[in-house]
Structures are given as structure tokens and as C-alpha cells.
Amino acid sequence: xxxxxxxxxxxxxxxxxxxxxxxxxxxxxxxxxxxxxxxxxxxxxxxxxxxxxxxxxxxxxxxxxxxxxxxxxxxxxxxxxxxxxxxxxxxxxxxxxxxxxxxxxxxxxxxxxxxxxxxxxxxxxxxxxxxxxxxxxxxxxxxxxxxxxxxxxxxxxxxxxxxxxxxxxxxxxxxxxxxxxxxxxxxxxxxxxxxxxxxxxxxxxxxxxxxxxxxxxxxxxxxxxxxxxxxxxxxxxxxxxxxxxxxxxxxxxxxxxxxxxxxxxxxxxxxxxxxxxxxxxxxxxxxxxxxxxxxxxxxxxxxxxxxxxxxxxxxxxxxxxxxxxxxxxxxxxxxx
Amino acid sequence: xxxxxxxxxxxxxxxxxxxxxxxxxxxxxxxxxxxxxxxxxxxxxxxxxxxxxxxxxxxxxxxxxxxxxxxxxxxxxxxxxxxxxxxxxxxxxxxxxxxxxxxxxxxxxxxxxxxxxxxxxxxxxxxxxxxxxxxxxxxxxxxxxxxxxxxxxxxxxxxxxxxxxxxxxxxxxxxxxxxxxxxxxxxxxxxxxxxxxxxxxxxxxxxxxxxxxxxxxxxxxxxxxxxxxxxxxxxxxxxxxxxxxxxxxxxxxxxxxxxxxxxxxxxxxxxxxxxxxxxxxxxxxxxxxxxxxxxxxxxxxxxxxxxxxxxxxxxxxxxxxxxxxxxxxxxxxxxx
DNA sequence: TTGAAAGCGCTAACAC
DNA sequence: GTGTTAGCGCTTTCAA
Numbered sequence: 001x002x003x004x005x006x007x008x009x010x011x012x013x014x015x016x017x018x019x020x021x022x023x024x025x026x027x028x029x030x031x032x033x034x035x036x037x038x039x040x041x042x043x044x045x046x047x048x049x050x051x052x053x054x055x056x057x058x059x060x061x062x063x064x065x066x067x068x069x070x071x072x073x074x075x076x077x078x079x080x081x082x083x084x085x086x087x088x089x090x091x092x093x094x095x096x097x098x099x100x101x102x103x104x105x106x107x108x109x110x111x112x113x114x115x116x117x118x119x120x121x122x123x124x125x126x127x128x129x130x131x132x133x134x135x136x137x138x139x140x141x142x143x144x145x146x147x148x149x150x151x152x153x154x155x156x157x158x159x160x161x162x163x164x165x166x167x168x169x170x171x172x173x174x175x176x177x178x179x180x181x182x183x184x185x186x187x188x189x190x191x192x193x194x195x196x197x198x199x200x201x202x203x204x205x206x207x208x209x210x211x212x213x214x215x216x217x218x219x220x221x222x223x224x225x226x227x228x229x230x231x232x233x234x235x236x237x238x239x240x241x242x243x244x245x246x247x248x249x250x251x252x253x254x255x256x257x258x259x260x261x262x263x264x265x266x267x268x269x270x271x272x273x274x275x276x277x278x279x280x281x282x283x284x285x286x287x288x289x290x291x292x293x294x295x296x297x298x299x300x301x302x303x304x305x306x307x308x309x310x311x312x313x314x315x316x317x318x319x320x321x322x323x324x325x326x327x328x329x330x331x332x333x334x335x336x
Numbered sequence: 337x338x339x340x341x342x343x344x345x346x347x348x349x350x351x352x353x354x355x356x357x358x359x360x361x362x363x364x365x366x367x368x369x370x371x372x373x374x375x376x377x378x379x380x381x382x383x384x385x386x387x388x389x390x391x392x393x394x395x396x397x398x399x400x401x402x403x404x405x406x407x408x409x410x411x412x413x414x415x416x417x418x419x420x421x422x423x424x425x426x427x428x429x430x431x432x433x434x435x436x437x438x439x440x441x442x443x444x445x446x447x448x449x450x451x452x453x454x455x456x457x458x459x460x461x462x463x464x465x466x467x468x469x470x471x472x473x474x475x476x477x478x479x480x481x482x483x484x485x486x487x488x489x490x491x492x493x494x495x496x497x498x499x500x501x502x503x504x505x506x507x508x509x510x511x512x513x514x515x516x517x518x519x520x521x522x523x524x525x526x527x528x529x530x531x532x533x534x535x536x537x538x539x540x541x542x543x544x545x546x547x548x549x550x551x552x553x554x555x556x557x558x559x560x561x562x563x564x565x566x567x568x569x570x571x572x573x574x575x576x577x578x579x580x581x582x583x584x585x586x587x588x589x590x591x592x593x594x595x596x597x598x599x600x601x602x603x604x605x606x607x608x609x610x611x612x613x614x615x616x617x618x619x620x621x622x623x624x625x626x627x628x629x630x631x632x633x634x635x636x637x638x639x640x641x642x643x644x645x646x647x648x649x650x651x652x653x654x655x656x657x658x659x660x661x662x663x664x665x666x667x668x669x670x671x672x
Numbered sequence: 673t674t675g676a677a678a679g680c681g682c683t684a685a686c687a688c
Numbered sequence: 689g690t691g692t693t694a695g696c697g698c699t700t701t702c703a704a
Contacts (some may be wrong), residue, residue, distance in 0.1 A: 002474060004681055004682085004683065006679065006681080006682095014690075014691085015690065015691045015692075016681090016682080016683095016691090017683085017684080017690070017691060017692080017693095018689080018690060020682070020683060020684085021683095021689095021690090022430070023682095024683080025685095028689060028690080029689060029690075030690095033689075033690085034490065037448075045473050045474075047446070047449050047450050047474065048450055048681085048682080049391075049450065049452060049680090049681050049682070050447075050450040050451045050452065051387055051391045051396060051451070051452050051680090051681080051682090052391055052680075052681035052682040052696090053678090053681080053682060053694050054387045054392055054682095054696095055387045055388055055681080055684080055698090056681085056682055056683050056684085056695080057682090057683075059695090059697080060387060062430070062451075064428075069412055070415055070416045070419060071407060071409060071412045071632075072409075072412070072414055072615075073407060073408075073412070074410070076406055076407045076408070076409070076412050076414070077407050079406055079431070080406045080407045080433070082673090083406060083431060083432075083433045084433070087433070092400075092430045092447060092448075092451065093430065093431060094428045094429065094430050095349045095399070095415070095419060095429060095430075096419075096428070096430055097416070097419045097420070110383070111428060112428075113383050114383050114384055114385065114386040115386045115387070115398075115428065116385060116387050117385065135697045137381055138338060138381075138383070141407050177700075213676090224615075224618070224619050229513045237694060247683075250619070253619050254619070256621065257619065257621055257623075260621045260622075279407065279408075279560075280616065280619065282560070282618075283560050283586070283590070283593065283616065284619075284620075284621075285592065285593055285596045285620075285621050286596075288592075296407075306589070318698065340696090340697055340698085342698095342699065350674075350675085351675045351676075352675090352697090352698080352699095353674075353675060353676080353677095353699080353700080354673085354674060354675075355702095356698070356699060356700085357673095357674090357699095360699080361697095362699095364673065364674080365673060365674075366673060366674095367675085369673080384697085384698080385696090385697050385698070387696090387697080387698090387699040388680090388696070388697035388699090389698060389699080390680095391678090391680050391681065391682090391696090391697080391698075392679080392680045392697085392698055392699050392700085393698090393699075396678080505693065546697095564703080666692080668678065
């Protein structure tokens with residue numbers, strides 16, 4: 001069995017209180033005792049039991065993160081930031097993979113609550129009423145990451161999707177394009193779907209570019225195959241298109257692939273722009289021009305907001321993180 | 337404050353022992369009491385405290401995973417499998433990002449031990465003596481994932497890199513290539529470096545293909561830029577090369593990019609083969625032929641081995657997972 | 673079928 | 689400076 005504070009106390013001929021004090025640097029002991037105790041700790045290879053500490057301190061130094069899926073670099077980059085901030089604050093992170101499944105999500109939420117994590121980060125997904133009520137009841141701190149709630153007062157950190165999409169379309173217009181299409185994600189996704197579509201449309205109409213139903217193609221999701229299909233469909237309904245804005249990098253890369261298959265040269269014949277700035281984006285042929293979200297920073301911010309809540313008890317303000325156009329090689333200036 | 341078992345007991349007019357029994361389905365109570373207690377639990381929204389349970393049961397239902405980096409789909413796929421298996425076994429997973437840094441690794445190891453996780457998965461990195469001794473002392477179960485130790489008796493799950501590289505080279509030979517180059521990873525990496533290089537060389541020599549120092553190019557790591565540089569260097573020192581085996585998919589994709597920049601057509605002029613079968617591999621242009629590791633399955637296996645240890649106390653056998661050639665479009669048959 | 677009480681490993685209030 | 693002791697929220701004997 002592993003040694004406990006009792007074993008240390010006994011072997012050092014002091015009380016457990018003294019050992020505890022030394023462990024927590026609280027003062028109230030002589031240098032001599034400290035030295036003696038530390039020596040015994042060393043000899044015994046004693047490791048304080050964080051579970052017992054958590055029970056009494058009501059602080060587990062653990063936060064929980066819920067993701068709809070794990071295998072995507074979008075998630076990984078967010079996680080990277082979360083983990084970094086957590087580590088800097090002496091906390092660990094438990095990852096939960098919900099598969100966008102309501103039952104699984106509830107199960108995980110319950111698990112995290114039972115484990116008494118210090119807070120929860122809920123990422124990249126709609127916060128359903130059921131979820132919200134469940135955690136609100138426990139008063140556990142929660143932050144939304146890369147998503148937001150219109151119905152509940154939960155602080156979030158994300159990019160402004162409308163503005164970012166607007167900026168992307170504007171960039172394309174600035175490059176001389178007027179026949180611009182969009183491969184959008186899910187039409188009814190109120191976080192990553194609608195705002196990007198609306199931002200795109202607004203940019204076109206603000207710049208006097210006419211726009212019909214042929215300009216936008218809808219998909220089932222935001223993945224690679226959706227981009228392949230998207231491009232084919234778009235070319236079919238809008239043959240004049242010279243530039244395409246895809247609602248995710250994976251879709252943009254799918255579009256690149258489809259274009260290649262069809263013998264369409266990017267960016268010479270068609271320009272393609274993505275959204276996310278995943279690692280992928282610099283590895284594609286040609287490297288993808290895209291609108292970047294500072295994913296790692298967003299993850300960090302979310303975790304830090306959680307720590308703020310724990311320390312101050314105050315609910316922090318939501319944070320809109322800046323997006324940025326990342327210019328690479330997939331968009332070409334179009335001569336008039 | 338959240339309710340405790342005491343509150344439930346009081347409100348239901350029973351002892352906490354009875355509530356505990358009902359919570360744990362242990363029997364020894366009437367249906368009537370059970371019903372009454374369950375009702376109170378419902379009313380109070382009571383959530384058992386897993387921390388207190390962990391303290392007494394000496395089981396936290398949490399495992400820790402150490403990764404050198406988080407932002408790579410290799411890791412994500414492994415994590416995906418680990419999370420799945422953990423969840424199926426009612427456990428959570430804590431992720432730790434070591435950055436291949438010895439100090440950080442030790443700190444994380446200590447953290448996990450203090451948190452009394454049920455076991456540790458150590459992934460994709462050399463198990464240093466210091467690490468091993470530290471966890472061995474605590475008798476905490478540990479599994480190596482996508483790495484192995486020649487010095488210590490720690491069970492592992494991984495692919496046989498030598499065999500896999502051999503298979504890749506043989507595949508290229510089978511396609512009629514005789515001028516075959518390799519963009520290897522780190523020359524002194526005894527897990528992912530040397531075995532792949534040796535497997536590659538062995539395949540060539542077994543098939544009567546002469547082989548000099550110009551056939552292999554070494555890199556600093558296994559990343560995208562290493563692949564770009566690698567291809568350029570290889571072409572420089574081995575201009576006749578018609579097929580290239582890269583020691584990772586990211587490097588292979590780097591090679592694809594470099595070839596594109598140099599105006600070299602893949603697979604028409606040069607065939608390229610990768611290693612890992614990441615998601616990336618099917619998104620490249622052309623889609624990448626590669627040797628696949630069953631990453632998610634490997635993660636699952638590692639987690640399951642951990643649970644086996646906890647249940648039986650026996651150290652399970654290491655598992656060599658099967659590799660597989662994934663044929664896509666980046667390799668072309670060469671006519672004699 | 674149920675309850676009282678000890679104790680998991682630790683912290684903190686109080687006493688000396 | 690140091691020790692004693694009462695819990696944190698739970699499980700588990702032992703008795704009744």
C-alpha cells in the first residue's frame with residue numbers, strides 16, 4: 001500500500017498536522033522539523049493523496065471538456081489551448097466525446113458533476129435546454145467554446161462568424177471576383193451555418209453583386225466529402241463561378257480535390273477559400289487561403305475564464321476573438 | 337451547497353447506510369424503502385460525490401494519458417480509441433501534453449499519481465528510466481502505446497515498424513520500382529526511426545536492389561516541413577528516384593507539396609507512399625497510398641489492457657497490431 | 673431489513 | 689511550534 005500522511009508523521013515523530021502544514025507551506029514549524037519531515041517524505045516516496053485533498057478542499061483541480069468529436073484538428077487545437085491554460089493553473093483536463101449524442105452528453109455531464117470537476121467547457125455544439133438546466137442546478141461553472149447560447153446566460157468564447165464570413169467574401173471581391181459561390185455547412189446550424197451564410201450574402205449585396213439561389217450550396221455537415229459534393233453541385237448550378245468560399249477548411253480541401261478530379265485548376269480557373277485555418281490548410285495543394293480562428297488561444301481563453309469564475313465567483317464577459325484572413329495560394333487576383 | 341447522502345437520509349427518514357446500499361444496488365432493503373429513497377434523491381437532485389467514493393474505494397475510474405503533442409491527428413485518433421474504451425468501462429480520461437519535455441513529463445506523472453488515477457497510458461515516446469522508476473515505485477498500472485521499451489517490462493501496443501516499413505518497400509517493388517528512396521524520420525529514434533529505415537533497407541536488399549547512402553534522407557522529425565526538405569534533398573542526391581517511401585503521412589504530404597512546387601508529377605513521374613493513414617491521407621492530391629496503423633483500435637486496446645490489469649492484477653501480453661497497405665492514388669505501376 | 677459507528681487520507685480550528 | 693480532534697461524503701463491518 002502507498003504511504004499516507006500518518007506514516008510520514010510516525011516515522012518523523014511529529015503529528016500529522018505538522019506534516020500537513022509543511023506540505024502546504026503554511027508556516028508554523030521550525031526549519032529543523034521541516035527538514036526532518038521532508039527527509040522522511042523523500043525516503044518513503046510519499047505522494048499526497050489528491051482525492052482526500054479534493055474531498056476536504058472542495059476543489060479537484062480538474063476541469064471537464066465536452067467535444068462532439070475528437071478526431072479533427074479543429075478540436076485538437078482547441079484542446080491544446082485548454083490543456084495549456086489548465087496546466088498553467090495547476091489543473092488537469094478530462095476529455096469527453098459526446099458524438100453530438102444527447103444521451104451521451106447528459107451522461108458525461110452527470111459524470112463530470114459527480115466527479116466534482118471545478119468547471120466545464122462545452123465546445124462546438126448547441127447547448128440544449130436539458131444540458132443547461134442540468135448543470136445550472138448544480139451551479140457548476142461552465143463556458144461555451146466555439147459556440148454560444150441565445151437562450152441562456154452562459155459566457156462563451158468564439159469568433160463572430162457573420163463578420164468572419166463577411167470578411168472572407170469581401171476579400172474575394174477585393175481580388176476582383178464577382179461570380180462568387182459558397183459551399184456552406186448545415187443550413188439550419190444556428191452557430192456555424194446561418195451566420196456564415198448571412199455574412200457571405202451581406203458582403204455580396206453590400207458590394208452590389210447580385211445573388212440568387214445558385215450562389216450557395218448547402219451540405220449535411222462541414223467535412224471533406226461535403227466539400228467534394230459541394231463543389232460539383234456548385235459548378236452544376238453556377239457554371240460561371242470564379243471564386244468559392246467554403247464554410248470550413250475541410251470542405252475547402254474537399255473542393256480542391258473535386259476540382260482536381262474535374263481538371264479545374266485552382267487558383268487559375270477557380271479560387272477557393274476556407275474557414276478555420278487548420279494545420280491542413282498549409283499542407284494542401286495549393287496551400288489554402290482561409291479565414292483563421294485563433295483556436296488554441298480560444299481554448300486558453302475558455303479555460304482561463306473558468307478559473308476566473310472559480311476565483312472571483314463572478315461570471316466573466318463573453319469574448320469575441322478576432323478572425324484573420326490568412327493569405328496563401330488558393331486565391332488568385334482576377335483581372336478586369 | 338450540494339446535497340449529500342446525509343440530506344437524503346434525513347429527508348427519507350432512513351440511515352445513510354441504507355441510502356448507500358440503495359445507491360449501490362447491494363440489496364438488503366425493502367422495495368418500499370428503496371422507492372422512498374429514490375424519490376427523495378430525485379427531489380433533491382442528489383448527485384453522489386465521486387471524490388468521496390474514490391477515497392474509500394481506492395478507485396477513481398479515471399485514467400491518465402501522456403502525449404508528446406496534442407495537435408496531430410495521429411494523437412487524436414489514438415485518443416479517440418482510448419476515450420471510447422474508457423467510456424465503455426465507466427472511466428474518464430485525463431490528457432497530458434508533455435511536449436516531449438522530461439520535466440513536464442515527470443510533473444504530469446506525479447500529478448496523475450497524486451490524483452490516484454487507476455492507470456496510465458504513455459504514448460508515442462521513449463519511456464525514460466526516470467519515468468519508469470517513478471511509476472514502478474507506486475505500482476500504478478502503465479501501458480505503452482505506439483512505443484515500446486527494450487529496457488523495462490512494460491506491456492505495449494504498437495505496430496511492428498520494421499515489418500510495416502518492409503511491407504511498404506515491398507509494395508513499391510511489386511509495382512515495378514527499383515529506384516526507391518526513403519524520407520526517414522529521426523535517425524536516432526529507436527522506435528519510429530531506426531526500425532522503419534532498417535525495414536526499408538532489408539526489403540530492398542532482399543529483392544536484390546542495390547542500395548547506397550543516396551537512398552535514404554534523414555530528418556529532424558516526422559512533420560510536414562521535414563517532408564518538403566526531404567524530397568528536395570532526395571531528388572538532389574538521387575535524381576533517378578521513381579518512388580519514395582516517407583516515414584510518416586505528414587512527411588509524405590510535404591513531399592507531395594514539394595514535388596508540386598518543383599513541377600514533378602505524382603504519381604506519373606514519382607510515386608509517393610506514406611505511413612500512418614491519418615485522415616489527411618485521403619484528403620491529399622492525389623490521395624495518399626500509405627501503410628495504415630489501426631490507431632483508434634490501438635488506443636482501445638491500450639485502455640482495455642489497463643482495465644485488465646486492474647481487474648485481474650495480471651500484466652497482459654503486449655500486442656502487435658496489424659499494419660495494412662492502404663492503396664490510393666499516389667503510387668503508379670512502373671512498366672519495365 | 674435497518675442503523676450505529678469506524679475509517680478512507682487529508683485540512684483546519686483550537687488548544688497548549 | 690506543535691499536537692488533538694473534528695469533520696469532508698462516502699462504504700462497510702457489526703449489531704440489532
